[in-house]
Amino acid sequence: MRRFCLLLSFCFTVLGFTAQAMAGGIAFVINSAGASISVIDMATQKEVRRIPTLREPHHLILSPDGRSLLVGDTTGNQMMFLDPNTGQVQQRVPVTDPYQLAFSPNGKFLTVNGLARNQVDVYDAASMKLVKRFPVVATPSHLAYSPDSSTVFVSLQDCDKLAAFDLRTMTPKWTVPVGKTPAGVLWLNGKVLVADMGTDYIAVVDPETGKVLEHVETGKGAHNLFLSPDRKILWVNNRAGGTTVSMDAATLKPIRTYAIPGGPDDMDFAPNGKIWITRRWAEKVAVLDPATGSFETIDVGRSPHGLFLNPRGPAPTVVSSR
Amino acid sequence: MGDPFDLAAGWMQENLLIPMLYQFGLMNWEDVSYNWAVFALYGAAQVAITFAVCLPLEHWRPVERWPDSKAVVVDVLYTLLSRVGILPLVTYVLFYRAQVSVSGWMTDQGWVPPTLEGLFPVLLGQQVLTFVLYAIILDFSDYVRHFLSHQFRWWWALHSLHHAQRQMTFWSDDRNHVLDDLIAFVWFGVIALLIGVPPLQFPLLVLMLRFLESLSHANVRLSFGWLGDRLLISPRFHRAHHGVLGAGDRSCNYGSVLPWWDMLFGTADFSRDYVPTGDPSGEEALATGTWTQQQMAGLRRFARTFRRAHVRHGA
Numbered sequence: 001m002r003r004f005c006l007l008l009s010f011c012f013t014v015l016g017f018t019a020q021a022m023a024g025g026i027a028f029v030i031n032s033a034g035a036s037i038s039v040i041d042m043a044t045q046k047e048v049r050r051i052p053t054l055r056e057p058h059h060l061i062l063s064p065d066g067r068s069l070l071v072g073d074t075t076g077n078q079m080m081f082l083d084p085n086t087g088q089v090q091q092r093v094p095v096t097d098p099y100q101l102a103f104s105p106n107g108k109f110l111t112v113n114g115l116a117r118n119q120v121d122v123y124d125a126a127s128m129k130l131v132k133r134f135p136v137v138a139t140p141s142h143l144a145y146s147p148d149s150s151t152v153f154v155s156l157q158d159c160d161k162l163a164a165f166d167l168r169t170m171t172p173k174w175t176v177p178v179g180k181t182p183a184g185v186l187w188l189n190g191k192v193l194v195a196d197m198g199t200d201y202i203a204v205v206d207p208e209t210g211k212v213l214e215h216v217e218t219g220k221g222a223h224n225l226f227l228s229p230d231r232k233i234l235w236v237n238n239r240a241g242g243t244t245v246s247m248d249a250a251t252l253k254p255i256r257t258y259a260i261p262g263g264p265d266d267m268d269f270a271p272n273g274k275i276w277i278t279r280r281w282a283e284k285v286a287v288l289d290p291a292t293g294s295f296e297t298i299d300v301g302r303s304p305h306g307l308f309l310n311p312r313g314p315a316p317t318v319v320s321s322r
Numbered sequence: 323m324g325d326p327f328d329l330a331a332g333w334m335q336e337n338l339l340i341p342m343l344y345q346f347g348l349m350n351w352e353d354v355s356y357n358w359a360v361f362a363l364y365g366a367a368q369v370a371i372t373f374a375v376c377l378p379l380e381h382w383r384p385v386e387r388w389p390d391s392k393a394v395v396v397d398v399l400y401t402l403l404s405r406v407g408i409l410p411l412v413t414y415v416l417f418y419r420a421q422v423s424v425s426g427w428m429t430d431q432g433w434v435p436p437t438l439e440g441l442f443p444v445l446l447g448q449q450v451l452t453f454v455l456y457a458i459i460l461d462f463s464d465y466v467r468h469f470l471s472h473q474f475r476w477w478w479a480l481h482s483l484h485h486a487q488r489q490m491t492f493w494s495d496d497r498n499h500v501l502d503d504l505i506a507f508v509w510f511g512v513i514a515l516l517i518g519v520p521p522l523q524f525p526l527l528v529l530m531l532r533f534l535e536s537l538s539h540a541n542v543r544l545s546f547g548w549l550g551d552r553l554l555i556s557p558r559f560h561r562a563h564h565g566v567l568g569a570g571d572r573s574c575n576y577g578s579v580l581p582w583w584d585m586l587f588g589t590a591d592f593s594r595d596y597v598p599t600g601d602p603s604g605e606e607a608l609a610t611g612t613w614t615q616q617q618m619a620g621l622r623r624f625a626r627t628f629r630r631a632h633v634r635h636g637a
Contacts (some may be wrong), residue, residue: 281332
């Protein structure tokens, strides 16, 4: 009996540890000015280790098959591939100035914006071969695809324009002025939304003609926009105002404004309804509870930028990342 | 808890710089402004620490005492411009963007600009060790650049502004002609292309290196001892480089932080003891003029070297 109890106790302990580990989830936050990636245990909301990068990483994206997390290291001219469950480095590939990056919805292309080099590169997602380079006037910043993957839209920050590129013919479609210092781009309800950081609004753009249809006020320095997982709420981070605004995704009417000081930038959504936001000048990530408006903070490295949550991943442990 | 300098820079960014940039429609500079804020705050700390340490040292055991220190005032301006003012901003904007652009172009040609970590993968993850290695390599490259600036007439014409100071103090480290600074930036950029240069991940180490450079110019009778002088450059060692006898191509002790390169290449001189400094061959304005007068005098001297060369070639 005593042996049985001990065995039972052992089993519960093992199961408990396993469940705890599985329930955790793992988050990655890129410290752009710290040349590192913070690995965070989502359950405890603590940084557990840092993965060193070469020089200056900014953004990251999950591969279509979910097996790799691609991290663009701009001045390192390198794309790091990480295991999204553990943070282990899978490979490093030379890529020119990978600033902002995203896979097309059909998984066929990877578009990489070279912000400093004024180029938009379209890669074959499977082979990582460069398919087409589009030279642009200035500083391609953010990007978004049309749902059918036929077009990619790129904001050109320093020349106040939005450019569209046809991925079927690999030709430029149009480049139009959209406001002052355009940054975040998002496809929503058949329109392209562009956050104009030099203003307090987002521009709503016709994807066919590039015509600006309307301006929707969000707050000073509208920088980046995100759609909630249920596609009902549009979230906009306002860089200069230090706020995050929730809006009805169908009507673009504001719902609530949250104070997120410290340069709110990238965002991701946790299954518990909380929203993780990098705060560029505060060396912190805010974990916002939209219901109460309060947020908790997680200490990370210098100039936290790109953010990725993997709630299904096991809680991270301290392992070598080499 | 984050780095206090970074948090202070963040506060500056949020409360002073961003409102100003937004107001003037310059939000595309927001990344640059934050980096400048970090540079400027570390620069201010460098100046404050250097001041707090070096000033008492200079009062304690000065090499020279002067009836007035008017000539030093302009060196203070050089230091402030260089470490907390416009220079870090220009450096960042010019150097960073140029470096990214050129290294990116090289990557396109199939040649990925190497990095120490790429050449020696064992360094990946060893960030402090990597930084120290970079610091040693960059110190060597600076030795070569400095040595060459004493060998070419046109370059010496610019660099002589740095040597013109007869009242050399810890403020004198940054007194340079802007063209001489520009050459140094380009030089640094070339090295960055050859081996890569890590971003400012260890500002405290940079702060320490800059402190040692300032200290080496201090008006203080200070040596680190026989062994110490051979490990790190002391005020005694560097003063010999600034000595009147050391002007032009007869100089010695070209190193910035480490004396190893001087020892290795036979340019070290440990025998000179607290010599008077200055460059008698230059215009007086180079020594005692205002910032603008010094810059113009340096430019005139620079131009004259080409006129002479032209006359020689014409003859």
